């Protein structure tokens with residue numbers, strides 16, 4: 001796909017639903033009693049993989065004409081042994097959260113995924129689930145798919161998170177719904193908390209005190225009506241485009257503004273960005289609001305530690321933004337980037353170098369000297385949706401056309417991206 005330089009972006013946009021919340025909405029609705037209705041669900045490949053897995057375990061999930069989803073919950077103990085393998089496709093969130101639920105079932109299930117999933121580590125989930133009593137076998141001591149998980153009677157655990165990961169935390173929380181005793185999870189650095197928020201809405205016995213999470217068994221969860229806010233990770237491409245292109249002004253409606261996800265706004269604020277949050281409210285336990293973003297001259301900043309989990313998926317687009325900032329931006333403590341859909345440190349550094357940026361690769365991040373006029377060139381998406389979209393935004397501020405290979409991989413999280421970008425481009 002070819003992207004041309006543009007002058008600015010302008011307009012009002014409604015974006016697709018949050019990916020993390022959409023996955024959780026399907027999972028919790030499936031294991032609840034009664035019907036659930038999910039509005040603004042993200043119809044993208046990753047979330048469709050989650051739907052597919054739960055349908056294979058006997059859950060009646062209907063995608064309505066207006067793209068909402070209706071789920072007939074089967075209850076905590078009502079999932080059926082799947083016919084054949086559960087294929088999670090490209091989705092790390094699907095496999096890791098699903099393993100937590102499967103750990104509590106009284107049947108065996110086989111999990112597979114695509115070639116990217118086959119390289120992503122699962123020991124981080126296998127280890128705590130085994131401690132709870134699940135039997136898990138798979139490649140390299142069940143670090144990689146294919147993985148077979150045989151659930152059973154689980155017990156609660158006391159778990160200090162060795163890494164900041166919402167997928168690991170959520171997997172343990174979901175398994176704890178089936179455990180005979182209390183689980184306590186301690187997070188050194190807080191990761192996204194959508195599972196905790198949504199479980200409370202569904203009637204689970206879950207309490208969060210500072211960085212500690214306590215989960216106790218309940219007999220049942222109750223189906224809900226869920227509204228999925230626009231995904232701040234998808235919004236970030238437009239937030240950064242507006243911030244970099246002189247004369248831009250974009251209004252993004254109903255964006256999820258959960259503080260565990262708004263690292264991009266903290267970064268933009270420190271860089272001297274120009275944005276406002278309007279119509280802030282709480283819906284289904286999640287903070288949402290409209291974001292009005294305008295162009296501004298930006299300065300470089302340092303990004304590390306506590307901020308990283310709040311913007312982990314936004315680092316590729318933040319690196320692009322940093323090339324337009326005055327001074328040296330340092331991104332560190334981000335080695336988790338190496339185990340995403342691609343090694344995102346390498347994918348970003350290689351592609352930004354190709355565009356002529358002054359960038360140095362670090363073991364756990366990167367250093368970027370700006371500002372720099374980027375050069376249009378050939379970009380390797382590494383089949384990674386976030387890389388493809390980040391570099392399509394880099395292309396907007398480049399000197400000439402940029403060609404991005406395998407751009408279709410954006411269907412993983414944001415199929416409407418190109419259409420929306422085209423509508424607001426001038």
Ligand SMILES: O=C(O)C1=C[C@@H](OP(=O)(O)O)[C@@H](O)[C@H](O)C1
Pocket residue numbers: 019020021093164165166167168170192312313336
């Ligand atoms: O829980 C989630 O929905 C997610 C957690 C993050 O992964 P980690 O838990 O591996 O940090 C993030 O990168 C991913 O896109 C979605």
Ligand SMILES: C=C(OP(=O)(O)O)C(=O)O
Pocket residue numbers: 019046090091092093094313340341386413
């Ligand atoms: C890392 C991502 O997703 P997942 O881990 O669910 O594959 C992402 O969407 O950037």
